[in-house]
Amino acid sequence: MGRIQKVVMATMLALLVAGPAGSALAKSKKAAAAPAVPKTVNACGCYTDPAGKCFCGRGSKCGCPGECEPKGCEEKRARQMEREVAAETRKAAEADRKARQSEQEDLPKEERRPKAKPKPVDKDGVGQ
Numbered sequence: 001m002g003r004i005q006k007v008v009m010a011t012m013l014a015l016l017v018a019g020p021a022g023s024a025l026a027k028s029k030k031a032a033a034a035p036a037v038p039k040t041v042n043a044c045g046c047y048t049d050p051a052g053k054c055f056c057g058r059g060s061k062c063g064c065p066g067e068c069e070p071k072g073c074e075e076k077r078a079r080q081m082e083r084e085v086a087a088e089t090r091k092a093a094e095a096d097r098k099a100r101q102s103e104q105e106d107l108p109k110e111e112r113r114p115k116a117k118p119k120p121v122d123k124d125g126v127g128q
Contacts, residue, residue: 042067 039047045060046068054068062073 044069044073046070 041047041057042064044056044062044064044067046054046056046064048054048068056068056070060070062069062076065073065077
């Protein structure tokens, strides 16, 4: 046998002997690297890692304020709150307008305020 063949045979023998032991060592390293804490998924479908970073799956949804949520949920909540405030403001203004109108109708005709007539506008768009 030539010198190169001896080196190749020795390398193959070393790999053959170390193969099962090497893979067992690699498995034990992977097992040690795995997190000891299981992932606890909240109602939104998200979880936090031990460092506190939030991760959400594809099927995750909003509905867990103050917890780990998908991106954009806080903005959606803020927009919804603005819509509700605007609706309540419109409702209050309408109720106020109706109350003033009914007050005017309850007064005798002599005491009613005349409705404001629009002022004529000149060619510059300014009232006279």
